[in-house]
Amino acid sequence: MRNDFFENNDKLNALEAQYEAQKIAFSPIVFQVARTMRDLNLLEILSKNKNGLTYEELAKESTLSKYAVQVLCETALSANIVSLKDEKVFLTKIGFFINSDKMTITNMNYNHHVNYLGLFYLDEAIKNEKAEGLKVFGDWETIYPALSTLPNDAKKSWFEFDHMYSDSGFKEAIKILKELKPEKILDIGGNTGKFAMLFAQSNPEIEITIMDLPQQIKLAKQNIYEKDIKSISTYEANILLEDTTIPKGFDIIWMSQFLDCFKEEQIVKILEKIYASMDNNSEICIMEPFWDRQNNETAAFCVINTSPYFTAMANGYSKMFKYTDFEKLLKKANLKVVEIIDNIGLCQTIIRCEKISR
Numbered sequence: 001m002r003n004d005f006f007e008n009n010d011k012l013n014a015l016e017a018q019y020e021a022q023k024i025a026f027s028p029i030v031f032q033v034a035r036t037m038r039d040l041n042l043l044e045i046l047s048k049n050k051n052g053l054t055y056e057e058l059a060k061e062s063t064l065s066k067y068a069v070q071v072l073c074e075t076a077l078s079a080n081i082v083s084l085k086d087e088k089v090f091l092t093k094i095g096f097f098i099n100s101d102k103m104t105i106t107n108m109n110y111n112h113h114v115n116y117l118g119l120f121y122l123d124e125a126i127k128n129e130k131a132e133g134l135k136v137f138g139d140w141e142t143i144y145p146a147l148s149t150l151p152n153d154a155k156k157s158w159f160e161f162d163h164m165y166s167d168s169g170f171k172e173a174i175k176i177l178k179e180l181k182p183e184k185i186l187d188i189g190g191n192t193g194k195f196a197m198l199f200a201q202s203n204p205e206i207e208i209t210i211m212d213l214p215q216q217i218k219l220a221k222q223n224i225y226e227k228d229i230k231s232i233s234t235y236e237a238n239i240l241l242e243d244t245t246i247p248k249g250f251d252i253i254w255m256s257q258f259l260d261c262f263k264e265e266q267i268v269k270i271l272e273k274i275y276a277s278m279d280n281n282s283e284i285c286i287m288e289p290f291w292d293r294q295n296n297e298t299a300a301f302c303v304i305n306t307s308p309y310f311t312a313m314a315n316g317y318s319k320m321f322k323y324t325d326f327e328k329l330l331k332k333a334n335l336k337v338v339e340i341i342d343n344i345g346l347c348q349t350i351i352r353c354e355k356i357s358r
């Protein structure tokens, strides 16, 4: 496992560094231009015209004005999204990824529809430890109860982002959980039931219970009903409330991209609550994208840069973890790590833990 990401990152000379700083200063503009070119089909048109197009030709094919095409293409040129040769515009490899790569498309939609407006309030959110950016969608303390009622584009982009990263690990995760031979699994933060339903479809003999907030359980119940799955039950609860207890009798307590929704003190309390529900044979399986356990720097970059969403939009206080920080919380909750499995799906790690005193 590599863990040297972003080391030695101060090697540029002053001029190079100043240029990099301008890329950051103008990054919202470059972002919006790239997205607009993607959404107005300009990148797609260029991808189909391998011999390049003049601004006039691109304007004609896109039914936009020459001014519109040129203003977008010049920013795209400066960002290496297109190249220009003999007055013709060509799509570069970066342009190709912006237009066609699923991960780039999903990240861009999520940043545009969920984060863009709210991140304006990041400084307030950082100071107040409150999701101040969420006011662009309504009067909410955290995004979780708001998820099912977000504007359509935001809701779709949020779920696509969430599902792309966690779903990519589900198949392997199911195999790993099955090998542990559980009879009953509790899926805390099971959201709309995607994991539970996938699990249940191939393992109908194993009982699985989804625990989540009422708004998500409502959607999960609908999905389970539509698929007519009998082995899934639901439990509506806010895990943070003092009087919420974790039901006993589960062999595996599964949490996928759940604990990153909370601050450190809350995570320890949640783990202690779970600990109290466990018997000597039960174990906790946590799936999280830890930035220091990724297998490449691109993935580490994506995971790290999800954290400011938690600050400005989700709750004001949680983040994506560095594993070396997270393991300290497990210790505090008296849990012993028995196995760490990296490279699950796009970016996930599964940690298996049991009670220290077992």
Ligand SMILES: C[S@@+](CC[C@H](N)C(=O)[O-])C[C@H]1O[C@@H](n2cnc3c(N)ncnc32)[C@H](O)[C@@H]1O
Pocket: 144, 145, 162, 163, 166, 167, 188, 189, 190, 191, 192, 211, 212, 213, 216, 237, 238, 239, 240, 255, 256, 257, 258, 261
């Ligand atoms: C990032 S999503 C992860 C969903 C799913 N496990 C996955 O891997 O895609 C976090 C889930 O935790 C739930 N959640 C957040 N705060 C909660 C709380 N206080 N009590 C119970 N569930 C909560 C959210 O409703 C959401 O479904």
